[in-house]
Amino acid sequence: MYKVYLAIILLFFPLSFIFSRNSFAEDNFETDASIEYKVNDNGLSSVTNVFTLRNLKSELQVKSFVFTLRGVNPKNVKAFENGNELVVFQTQENKNTIFTVNFPEKVAGVGKYRTFILSYDEESFAVKSGEIWEVNIPKIDKDNIFDKLNITLSIPLSFGDEAYITPEPSEINKDTTNKIYVFDKSRLVKNAITAVFGKSQIYSFNLMYRIENPVNKKGLTQIAIPPDTSLQRVYYENIDPKPKRVYLDNDGNWLAEFLLPPKEKIDVKVLGSVQIFTKPRKLLAVSAHVLNENTKPKEFWQSDDPQIKELASSLKTPEEIYKFVTNYLNYNEERVKPNVVRLGAKAALVSPNNAICMEFTDLFIAIARAAGIPAREINGFADTDNPKIQPLSLVADVLHSWPEYWNKDLETWIPVDPTWGATSGNDYFNKLDLKHITFVIHGSDSTLPYAPGSYKLGPNPQKDVYIAIGSLPEKNRPNIKIEYDLKNKFFIFNKELLIRVTNSGASQAFNLNPKIFFDGKLTKEENIQSLPPYGQHRISLDIPSLIFSNKSPKEVLVTVDSVQTYIDNKSYNIVILRLVVIFILIFLTLFIFLIKSHKLNLKYYVSYLISKKNKS
Missing domain, CATH: 2.60.40.1730 (tricorn interacting facor f3 domain)
Structure with missing residues (x-):
């Protein structure tokens, strides 16, 4: 100045x-x-x-x-x-x-x-x-x-x-x-x-999740880890202990799943980097069902409230909603603290001078949904030097929230930040900066899944979220592997082939095309839209028995783009053994049948053999 x-x-x-x-x-x-x-x-x-x-x-x-x-x-x-x-x-x-x-x-x-x-x-x-x-x-x-x-x-x-x-x-x-x-x-x-x-910014993250299984039997527990979005790409260095799998929910969250023994407590450490982009990328297609789900009222997004519906009737575009929220609400920095009570959209309208980022976000989402515009909440980290709106992540894990709305022309989610717009006077509608990191997405539910920093145990919670300026890691590509199990359904019948396509690399893979060939002939083909790090996709099919079908392959080839694995069926190596076993089974079956039908007098033949032996 x-x-x-x-x-x-x-x-x-x-x-x-x-x-x-x-x-x-x-x-x-x-x-x-x-x-x-x-x-x-x-x-x-x-x-x-x-x-x-x-x-x-x-x-x-x-x-x-x-x-x-x-x-x-x-x-x-x-x-x-x-x-x-x-x-x-x-x-x-x-x-x-x-x-x-x-x-x-x-x-x-x-x-x-x-x-x-x-x-x-x-x-x-x-x-x-x-x-x-x-x-x-x-x-x-x-x-x-x-x-x-x-x-x-x-x-x-x-x-x-x-x-x-x-x-x-x-x-x-x-x-x-x-x-x-x-x-x-x-x-x-x-x-x-x-x-x-610049085109992108890179941050490193160090996250700790403290989870437990409170019951007396084994149980699955999930944690939400930072996902890829249209404006960010995540690279994972390590998740320790290794999750059973990582999968996507309908909102695009990445959920890491762990199998815990009874009464077990563990700390999960997640290390990685995130690259923030200036322009949105087209990733996965968003279904009409998901978009419709993002227009419904939820606990903190009372889009069916009469007052909110009345506002939506006059505020018909995302930009008009953004301007209303930034001008109507006032930021109350005294409420920025751990375990703050979330007010929701309806209460924010009643108490406009008592808002923090949650209320700015909730009110935007509620009005947008009431206007028929799909909208959702992002919880994450926002890097700022403004002490009034800076997350308390330096001393506690109080994060930031901001909304996204669906742009039907661009066919992508667009983030905006009415909190920063109100507190700085700058335009955070037309272009967001490179300082917002998505941790979790709330669309079908206004509170779940929980963001990093929320997984705490005991009376003395520790700081679990660390963010710093970083650099692109050397290992930043997906690593696709093919694993399989070949199981006999029954000794002489078909085999079951279980294939697992896994990603042991640092980043998400897109549009994978697994193909299965029997002796060079394409038998099955699938499409995997996305496979996150630690993710897996399962494919199951039967291999016909050589005994009952002439279509049993000698060799099975599984390919996923440039990765391929050969599977030796081994049917030809055991065909003679199987024929011998079948012959024995037929013979025993016939033998038992003759005895039971009295066509074969076993006692007579035994007595005959004994008497013949005695004469000799």
Whole structure:
């Protein structure tokens, strides 16, 4: 933030005074400013301020110009007027850097003006954070003396496309090396300039889940681990202990399943990385059933409430709903603490001054659903330096929530953040930044599954969620394997082939196409839309017996794209044995039949053999 003052000298009096725009200077001088922030490839910003001071009274002139910067550390400060260098006095007060420029020449008379340049270099305006560049330009102080203001932000093309920029520039230009954003005063009154450049950002995560089986028999327990979404891709380094499997629910959550012995307690440690993208990717098709489920009222989304339905009748688009929620609710930072009671959409309408992220999210979802727009909640982590809305994950596992709505034209879920929109004044509807990490998705249920940080045991819960800027792991691909069991249904009948397609890699695999061949002929084919890390897909089929069918294969081939496994049927190796066994079984059956039908007198034959032996 910066502030400017003028030192005014009265031609008829020997004393000079410093006045802010709110007093003397406002009525006697007009001040225009054109400020250029030019960022180089290394992130150093060269700032050039061109100031024009115009006299409105004949008896006054400007003797000094005072320029204040807050929270920065400028270097190479210089000032020029008409090509001549001016002396700049630099002082420090707390976090403020104050420049004073004295003018040696007098400029007097109504309409007379002077134009001078104040320039400096600053390293903190552009910062490399992981895979992205973050640019933050100081906010214009509300007491500034500028009548006209124009700011130009020049960003090297090497930074990549903007992932997010606010406020919206009035003009965007481009040359061979830079992209140039122009802002006028009307867009800078409320907000600083904030921008993020780059295609993606990568975070590492370290999550702990504390789970137990409270009953006296073995039982399955599930935990929700961070999933892939249209805006994020997850890479898993390790889950310890290894889950029985990982599968997707209808909302797109990844659920890791563990089989626990009776009365068993375990700590599950999950390590990995997540890559956040600027633009949504098309992943899995969303069914009409799921979209319909995301328009129904739930415990905290009372879309059937008369007042909410009345709002929905007038707020018919997601953007109108977003603007209403951000303007109607007020953030109450005193409620941001562990175990806070969730109010829900209906209570948020009644108590608009008592909202935190849950109420902003719940009210948006309830109104959207009442308007027939599919909407759902995301629970996760949002990285911010704003202490008023920062998650308490530094000291506790209080996470952030924000809504998503279904864009039927793009056929994807679009995230928005009305909480950040209300607290920052920035636009978090048209473009989200690269700082929101999805942990769980709530669509068919407003509370389940629970997000990481919620799985705690005992009276003294510990911190279980750790997030940091990371890098793309070396092992970041799926690893598809084929496992199988070949079982005899009965000794002489068909065999059952059980095939498991597993993913032991770091990331999710998409659109896998398992095929099973009997002696080179395609017998069965399936499609696996997605297979997450630690996931498995099962296929079962019968192999005909050689004894009763001439279609029993000698060799079975299983392929999943480029992965393949040969299975030796071994029928031909045991065919003779099976024939012998069948012959013995037939003989015994016939023998028993003859005895029971009295066609074979076993006692007679035994007596005959004994007497014959005695004679000999």
